[in-house]
Amino acid sequence: MSYAKKNALIFTAIIISVFALSAFLTLKDFPFKHKYAEVKINSEIVTVELATTVEQRSRGLSGRDGLKEGEGMLFVFDKPDRHGFWMKDMLFSLDMIWIGKNFTVVDITRNAAPESYPEIFRPKNPVKYVLEVSSGWAEDHDIKIGTSVDIY
Numbered sequence: 150m151s152y153a154k155k156n157a158l159i160f161t162a163i164i165i166s167v168f169a170l171s172a173f174l175t176l177k178d179f180p181f182k183h184k185y186a187e188v189k190i191n192s193e194i195v196t197v198e199l200a201t202t203v204e205q206r207s208r209g210l211s212g213r214d215g216l217k218e219g220e221g222m223l224f225v226f227d228k229p230d231r232h233g234f235w236m237k238d239m240l241f242s243l244d245m246i247w248i249g250k251n252f253t254v255v256d257i258t259r260n261a262a263p264e265s266y267p268e269i270f271r272p273k274n275p276v277k278y279v280l281e282v283s284s285g286w287a288e289d290h291d292i293k294i295g296t297s298v299d300i301y
Contacts, residue, residue: 183199184198184199185197185198185199186199186223186300186301187300187301188221188223188280188298188299188300188301189298189299189300189301190246190254190280190290190292190296190297190298190299191290191291191292191296193219193290194219195219195220195221195280195282196219196220196221197220197221197222197223197280198220198221198222198223199222199223199225200222200223200224200225201225206224206226209222209224209234209281210222210239210243210281211237211238211239212238212240213240213241214240214241215240215241215283216241216282216283218283220282221280221281221282221283221286222280222281223278223279223280223281223300224278224279224280224281225277225278226276226277226278228277229249229250229275229276229277230275230276231271231272231273231274231275231276232271232272232276232279233269233270233271234258234261234269234270234271234279235265235266235267235268235269235270236261236262236263236264236265236266236268237266237267239263239266240263241263241283241284242260242261242262242263242283242284243258243260243261243281243282243283243284244257244258244259244260244261244281244282244283244284244285244286244287244288244292245257245258245261245270245279245280245281246279246280246281246282246287246292246298247272247274247276247278247279248276248277248278248279248280248298249274249275249276249277249278250275250276250277252278252297252298252299252300253295253296253297253298254292254293254294254295254296254298255272255273255274255275255276255294256272256273256274256276256294257287257292257293257294258270258272259284259285259287259288260284260285261284262284278298278300280298
């Protein structure tokens with residue numbers, strides 16, 4: 150094989166590898182590259198705004214008047230930990246559904262009230278995701294520790 154053909158094959162292999170790596174990196178965190186997703190928990194679908202950056206997670210739902218039925222916010226972390234949440238500048242109460250890396254509920258904080266600030270809420274076990282929904286939602290939909298969660 151000629152030198153030019155070998156170089157052409159190497160170049161082609163490099164280009165294909167770059168495209169494959171790019172596709173993998175783009176899809177590996179799907180749907181977290183978007184602003185919204187859907188969470189299915191106990192056959193209930195919640196449309197969630199995603200909080201994937203430090204700034205988005207820090208702001209959360211602060212300053213908002215409330216959530217509509219079937220809406221929430223999903224906090225997505227890079228790695229599992231006992232991430233802390235507070236109710237700074239919140240105007241309504243929440244349920245925090247703590248979700249492990251295996252997509253099961255590992256803890257639930259019910260009825261976290263704005264007046265609880267500066268208390269910091271943490272799950273009993275490390276989590277990768279936290280679903281915030283209106284207060285009472287977890288009880289109304291029979292969410293329990295061990296409940297499976299799907300994110301689309």
